[in-house]
Amino acid sequence: MSSMNITSDEVNLLIYKYLQESGKTTQQTNPHSHSPILDINNTIIFFFFFFFFFFFFFFATTKGFGHSAFTFYNECNVAKSDITQYNNEIPHGSLISVLQKGLQYIEVETHLQDDGSELNCSEPFSLIHKHVCNIKKKSSSSSTNASSATTASTTSSSSKETSKNASKEKSKKEKEIDRDVKMKDRDKESKKKDKDQTMTNSMEIPDSLVTTLTGHNNEVFICSWNPVNSLLASGSGDSTARIWNLPNEGLVSASKGQISSLVLNHFNDNSLEKSIDVTTLDWNFDGSLLATGSYDGLARVWNSKGELLYVLSQHQAPIFSLKWNKNGDYLLSGSVDKRSIxxxxxxxSIVQQFEFHTAPTLDIDWRSNTQFASCSTDKMIYLCEIGKTKPIKTFQGHGDEINAIKWDSSGTLLASCSDDKTAKIWSVKSDSYLHNLEHKKEIYTIKWSPTGPGSQNPNKNLVLASASFDTTVKLWDVETGSCLNSLTKHMDPVYTVSFSPNGEYIASGSFDKHLYIWSVKDGSLVKSFKGSGGIFEVCWNNTGDKLAASFSNSTVSVIDIRL
Structure with a gap:
């Protein structure tokens, strides 16, 4: 039998992939089902389990699922290893699969007897708890009792036999009736499934309306439409951002030839890393400038022609959030180094640095041209103002790291979401949150609808959307805090949601590779599309007739929408 060679780089890469799938529902398996047994000894299994859980709990608890992959990738030197070339070849859920097979090997080894037989144990194995066998044995007393009952039956009186036969006949008829009822129920269920499948097929967006943009050679984390024209920007783990030049009118899918793109390189000559993740990007209000933030701690400003104008180099750690103010004269960045600049x-040049957080800054959002809010893994939200050295307001109430914050169009309400499984709505007029909105797992992102006061649709009600690792998207009534609709078709964590410009539809993207478009009014599914990789980001263009999605398989899809 061939020997087995497991390197630390291979283990690290599997853990990195798992953290990217952070919050995914763990694959389940029957503990007594049989799979091919791995040729691996207990020492290797113990080392693998210990190694995985030590780093898993350290990174997941200190940095959170949503951001630990970035940290692990660099601190464990995965980024410097040649093994990264195999990143996209690793199947989804590989780490869990290996752990399951390891458990199955231990199960067989534990229950295998000297004579080659296997104990019939009904107690499942666990990664954590000590296994105590629960052996199923045949009872000799029950066999004796069965024999006695048979003897007694053959010697019973004819009257009892007649009664028993009548009872059996009645039972037989009841079983037949029950069988008929079950068959009818199955027929109804089958017809319902066929109907649902037919509806789903009719909602599928045809390939003829989908254009796949290729050019990146690593996961595409983010994409964003230019606010005034048909340029689409994307940021990837391949150390580049791209600006794609799409047709201004008509169907993108009808265009002939490959869509051209401008490549914005983010290589750092002073860094030993082979690749630098482009983690965030944002267009200014008139679409003339694009700002990008990356894992090397640098912010860069480009014009729409792809020319680099400035490199902003004050941060000492990765930048996870970067946004222009409404006037477009100030750029705000938030970093793992705890600062907002x-x-x-x-x-x-730097206008002002804000150093209020005690842990990494995960998101920032402008309230006005001079005020902004920032959130952090320290569970705090600070409202800051240019020219002031202390926060003008503090929002406190989350029990775990805060992943995202967003102001509504009027600047009066702030929404936040956290790994504590809640989203909260705050008002600048109150010290406590107005509404506490709950999911069953961590909430990765939130978005306000482009409706209500201060928006382009002021006569439509304001709605808040939250996307969670519990695989659902929820739409909330801002006035009452009640859930209007729960969108439940996804099978894996939902990383992104985006409202259409008119506020009537919302798109959601998940690591289950599906993009769904829903009606905000009643929560019904309108359209669906399945890509070939997990979805990190979805976004509508300014006219609402095109939808872009960035995928883990290095591609970007542009969908022509007709609703």
Whole structure:
């Protein structure tokens, strides 16, 4: 039998892939089902389990599922290893699969007897708990009792026999009736499934309306439409961002030839890393400038022609959030180094640094041209203002790291979401949250509908959407805090949601590779599309006739929408 060679780089890469799938529902298996047994000894299994759980709990608890993959990738030197070339070849859920097979090997080894037989144990194995066998044995007394009962039956009186036969006949008829009822129920269920499948097929977006943009050679984490034209920006783990030049009118899918793109390189000559993740990007209000933030801690400003204008280099750690203010004269960045920095893009100089958080800053959002909010893994939200050295307001109430924050169009309500499984709505007029909105697992992102006061659709009700690792998207009534609709078709964590410009539809993307478009009014499914990789980001263009999605398989899809 061939020997087995397991390297630390291979183990690290599997853990990195698992953390990218953070919050996914763990694959389940029958503990007594049989799979091919791995040729691996107990020492290797113990080392693998210990190694995985030590790093898993350290990173997941200190940095959170949503961001631990980035940290692990670099701190465990996966980024510097040649093994990264196999990243996209690793099947989804590989780490869990290996752990399951390891458990199955231990199960067989534990129950295998000297004579080659296997104990019939009904107690499942666990990664954590000590296994105590629960052996099923045949009872000799029950066999004796069965024999006695048979003897007694043959010697019973004819009257009892007649009664028993009548009882059996009655029982037989009841079973037949029950069988008929079950068959009818199955027929109804089968017809319902066929009907649902037919409806689903009619909702499927045809390939003729989908254009796949290729060019990146690693996962595409983010995409964003230019606010005034048909340029689409994307950011990837391949150390590049791209600006795709799409047709201004008509179907993208009808265009002939490959869609061209401008490549924005993010290579750092002073870094030993082979690749630098582009983690965030944002267009300014008139679409003339694109800002990108990356894992090397640098913010870069480009024009729409792909020319690099400034490199902003004050941060000492990865940048996870980057946004222009409404006037487009200030750029705000939030970093793992705990700081938020306001930059003057015209000179590339720092306007002001804000160092209020005690842990990594995960998201920032402008309230006005001079005020913004920031959130962190320290569970705090600070409202800051340019020119002031202390927060003008503090929002406190989450029990775990805060993943995202968003102001509504009027700047009066702030939404936040956290790994504590809640989203909260805050008001600048109150010290406590107005509504506490709950999911069953961590909430990765939130979005306000482009409706209500201060929006382009002021006569439509304001709605908040939250996307969670519990595989659902929920739409919330802002006035009452009640759930309007729960969108439940996804099978894996939902990483992204985006409202259409008119606020009538919402798109959701998940690591189950599905993009769904829902009606905001009644929560019904309108359209669906299955890609070939997990979805990190979805976004509508400004006219609402195109939808873009970025995937884990290095591609970007542009869908022509006709609703």
């Amino acid at each position: 306001v930059w003057d893009f015209r000179t590339g």
